[in-house]
Amino acid sequence: MKHIIGVLVENEFGVLSRISSLFSGRGFNIESLAVAETEDPSISHMTIVTRGDEQIIEQITKQLNKLINVIKVVDFTETDHVTRGMMLIKVAVEGSKRLEVLKVVEIFRGRIIDLSAKSAIVEITGDEGKLQAFIDVLLPYGIREISRTGVVAMTREAKTKNRMRLRAV
């Protein structure tokens, strides 16, 4: 099963390498990874999308916690959360197809950020399903290039007392 794991780490050189070598050394898989500084410049936030059964995910979170530079590990999957990724996509817009493409971009609430005679670069954000759907729709027009960020995630504010809270693991 797919899991989205948030990791707060010390913002130091070599930390990314510690995390990635932990995954490769133990045979865990990274599907996507997003890293950036948080509001506290001494801390970075990583969002790792990985896959595995319960036992593997348990090992992943424990092994991450074991790293000295890791401050906190959160498995988003069992919480109520939102995810977003961003994508730049260069699509052919030659001749009569141009208006069709622009329409599709509008429907998906993307933005054209560069337009030339032959192609357009579209910026789009959304969860993975939306991004994939966008790719599928544009495919017949001719996709020249795709550049995507890893997924980022956040837990929703708990609405009632009983609602499952952010689970630190």
Next chain:
Amino acid sequence: MVKKTGAQIVLQSMQIEGVKAVFGYPGGAVIHLYDELPNYKIKHYLVRHEQAAVHAADGYARATGEVGVALVTSGPGATNTVTGLATAYMDSIPLVVFTGQVPTALIGNDAFQEADIVGITRPCTKHNYLVKDVKDLPRIIKEAFHIARSGRPGPVLVDLPKDVLVGSTNFEYPETVNLRGYNPTYEGHPGQLRKAVRAILKSKRPIFYVGGGAVLANAAEQLTELAVRMQIPVTTTLMGLGAFPENNELSLGMLGMHGTYRANMAVTESDVLVAIGARFDDRVTGRIDEFAPGAKIIHIDIDPTSISKNVKVDIPIVGDVKDVLTKMLVIVNEMNEEVSEFARAHGDWLAKIAKWKDMHRLDYIQEEVIKPQFVVEKICQLTRDLNPIISTEVGQNQMWAAQFYEFTQPRTWLTSGGLGTMGYGFPAALGAQVAFPDRLVIDIAGDGSIQMNIQELATVVQYQLPVKVIILNNGYLGMVRQWQELFFRKHYSATDMSVAPNFVKLAEAYGAVGLRATKPKEVEPTLKKAFEINRPVFVEFVVAREENVYPMVPAGEPISKMLLV
């Protein structure tokens, strides 16, 4: 505040951390450190290969429980420490290894004797540091020692660029560490503790399965008290030898691939298995789904990643083994009557185990040639009252030492369990002898392993460390040959090592003493003679060439399926 150079800060910090001995090898990148070294109350031991420096620090750490320290130069000096670090990491041994590094301005330039040792050692250290600014040095050294010795112990590497050692700053050694991402759990959860005790009291066939964690936590006393109070039989792993006295009638000896018949049978038939500072290694469990198949599993370990890694655990207890066992003792003492009733009620379990004990004892058949097991037995008979420290190399020598020496005290047994590093035993013995100059320190070696760090003869002679190296010479890489005999149609590919140096002359060439015996009746007098000489001694025993270690659980089989003598 006093201004000090980086070199002075390293040495002063070591002194504050209580370091008395450092094992090392100088070079260009650490030459400033070596220049300062004689000004401090730290004794330096010049090894003959950096790998041995780390193993010696490791032997020192295992024998004393303190942090072992090694110091080497950059590049090849640093890369030569990798095997030592990996050995210590697998067995959770607290070390701090200082490596030299090229000046910060040259890092990444493929400079002379440059190696990315922080990158190389990331997966085989508990943590490592590249010091980029001399101002960070006191904090980093403080953290390094703290990380090495706390929680699940392990090796920490500190990489010291030359300009950091030369640069200077105001020196103040921090009193505390502030690591927000590192906070090991020492205290076992009270609810889990009660649950565990209740589960044990309900069992009919309980067993303690004890690993190196019990030794590392200095919990031998609590373990023995609890086992005796509850009358629970105890088996130890290779790493756990010495945590429970093997002369106690509750001792089942070692379990696993070369474990005793009774230990492996008792584990297999147990209904509650309490893993204490052990991690269900494949050499212990054999085929994992048939390991203790009917048992409820209670697992005490300071490292949460060890729990439910290989087997599903019913009652996990994360905490320091000593803390957990101490608290279990308190609970047990509150339940006096129930505990006594429980101890009485599983008398038939103990009787069954006693019967297994008589069925397939560890044994061998003495012939015209010396049997290696006989040598170990003799060593045990002659030295058991002297509380010696025994180290081993890896292979058959290690297994016979584990089987035929009767261990009764923790920290008297130094062996590379996890990584299985040939060449470990001799430098480890050297390190232990540095820590305990007056104790008898013996390395039980094979003719293959001893040649992997034999250069340390020069070190033991230079510092007059009277280590006794017992070489069981069968002219083979014996354990691999045994596998080839049993599983590869006796195809002895690349295991014949009968071309070897004359060990007696070799020892003498280095200035040590060399002894040799070829007949069983010579074994005892030769050993006696060796133990009486207060100098380093190599003792070569020419032993039966094709002797095997039994019992043996073939790889992939359950531990109840043993090949017996």
